[in-house]
Amino acid sequence: MSTSEHLKKVRRRLYKNLVSAYKGWWQWHKVIKAKGVEGDTAVVLLPGCDREINHLALLYLDDMLKSREYKNAVLLTHDPAVKKCVGLFSQNILRVVDFSRKQAEQLMQFYCLYEFDKRFICASLDEPKGRDGSALVGKKGTTVEEIFVIGVYRVYPFERPEPPKYDGDDTEIKNFLEGQPQ
Numbered sequence: 555m556s557t558s559e560h561l562k563k564v565r566r567r568l569y570k571n572l573v574s575a576y577k578g579w580w581q582w583h584k585v586i587k588a589k590g591v592e593g594d595t596a597v598v599l600l601p602g603c604d605r606e607i608n609h610l611a612l613l614y615l616d617d618m619l620k621s622r623e624y625k626n627a628v629l630l631t632h633d634p635a636v637k638k639c640v641g642l643f644s645q646n647i648l649r650v651v652d653f654s655r656k657q658a659e660q661l662m663q664f665y666c667l668y669e670f671d672k673r674f675i676c677a678s679l680d681e682p683k684g685r686d687g688s689a690l691v692g693k694k695g696t697t698v699e700e701i702f703v704i705g706v707y708r709v710y711p712f713e714r715p716e717p718p719k720y721d722g723d724d725t726e727i728k729n730f731l732e733g734q735p736q
Contacts, residue, residue: 578664
């Protein structure tokens with residue numbers, strides 16, 4: 555591959571990333587301009603459908619809000635299980651926004667440019683690109699829960715909260731609460 559072909563590929567990739575980041579900026583402003591989203595509202599992106607991470611994100615949400623001095627949170631997710639059982643975990647959730655995987659990728663691309671707002675929290679060990687929290691799991695006995703709560707939510711010291719109780723018949727909610735795969 556010649557140098558000029560390589561530069562064309564690099565320019566094309568940069569252009570795509572810039573367009574994606576701009577779309578992420580647009581997504582972010584749609585979320586924060588919505589009614590009720592004030593300076594004391596955290597915006598938590600659940601970019602994937604990883605049951606364990608999404609469960610931890612909901613389980614420790616109130617602890618994170620308290621430690622960072624936020625009043626409430628807006629959740630951005632495309633995980634149907636999260637949408638169904640979010641009310642079981644916290645009363646401090648202002649709203650849940652249906653946020654597609656593509657929208658999540660655009661918002662994370664914008665976040666990769668710079669830390670645009672301290673209220674934005676990406677609830678993932680390995681996203682946005684460059685984050686590699688999964689590599690720490692198992693090192694000196696470190697668990698996924700410890701990496702997530704301390705590394706992503708920045709809650710320390712932490713004590714595991716009591717998981718919510720559910721007596722209904724919805725198997726998707728039961729599986730989510732038990733941490734079983736989809």
